[in-house]
Amino acid sequence: MKPPSSLKTIVDISYAILLIKWIIGLLVFTYILFGGRLKLFAGYISESFTMAESKTATIIFFAIQLLVSALFIYAVHIIRSLIKNFNTGKLYTKYQISGLKLTGQLIIVVTLVNGLLEFIYEALFKNHLGIRLNFENGFGSFWFVIAIGLFFIYLSRIFANARQLREENELTV
Amino acid sequence: MPILINLDRILEERNMKSNELAEIIGITTANLSILKTGKAKAVRFSTLEAICEALDCQPGDILEYTKD
Numbered sequence: 001m002k003p004p005s006s007l008k009t010i011v012d013i014s015y016a017i018l019l020i021k022w023i024i025g026l027l028v029f030t031y032i033l034f035g036g037r038l039k040l041f042a043g044y045i046s047e048s049f050t051m052a053e054s055k056t057a058t059i060i061f062f063a064i065q066l067l068v069s070a071l072f073i074y075a076v077h078i079i080r081s082l083i084k085n086f087n088t089g090k091l092y093t094k095y096q097i098s099g100l101k102l103t104g105q106l107i108i109v110v111t112l113v114n115g116l117l118e119f120i121y122e123a124l125f126k127n128h129l130g131i132r133l134n135f136e137n138g139f140g141s142f143w144f145v146i147a148i149g150l151f152f153i154y155l156s157r158i159f160a161n162a163r164q165l166r167e168e169n170e171l172t173v
Numbered sequence: 174m175p176i177l178i179n180l181d182r183i184l185e186e187r188n189m190k191s192n193e194l195a196e197i198i199g200i201t202t203a204n205l206s207i208l209k210t211g212k213a214k215a216v217r218f219s220t221l222e223a224i225c226e227a228l229d230c231q232p233g234d235i236l237e238y239t240k241d
Contacts, residue, residue: 168215173216173220
């Protein structure tokens with residue numbers, strides 16, 4: 001059972017866009033790291049920060065954001081290779097089981113770190129400290145993405161179970 | 174596995190070869206080999222019935238339980 005070709009196309013395009021965005025982010029980060037200034041950040045910097053402090057904070061934030069984005073891109077990369085692997089026609093392989101699990105874990109880690117970053121960002125740069133527990137109406141909402149991550153992990157367990165059942169079936173005489 | 178398969182012994186007693194039995198009961202020699210070597214996870218009643226009929230024996234003659 002092969003996955004639809006549109007799925008592969010969509011994931012490939014998403015992966016390419018994410019990769020381009022990440023490379024641009026890396027270039028901007030390198031620019032800031034070597035003394036460049038961006039007006040984009042000027043509006044968010046709190047008055048209580050000195051210029052040197054805010055620059056350090058921006059660099060740290062940017063570095064963490066880049067790292068988290070890299071993890072997310074890696075998760076998309078795994079999904080891409082999983083789709084390629086499904087195309088071979090072999091199902092419930094060890095690679096698929098571990099790939100699905102890792103994808104789920106990465107999605108959860110990236111979402112949690114992003115949430116934490118947003119919290120710290122608002123506290124540091126906007127002088128606004130608060131915790132929200134809102135459920136947005138969209139597929140990009142925090143809780144929905146966490147659920148998607150958990151779903152991937154659950155899917156990997158289903159695959160592991162299916163693998164065991166298939167082995168038993170093959171060894172039934 | 175604490176369940177032993179005594180198919181080799183029964184086959185020897187009946188002067189029958191594995192491939193002959195496989196042909197009679199309608200399974201592949203590879204599957205019969207899985208059964209003989211104890212790698213099988215399960216045996217269908219239909220297979221067991223066919224083996225017993227072909228070898229004129231009881232299921233207990235083929236399967237034996239031993240404690241680990």
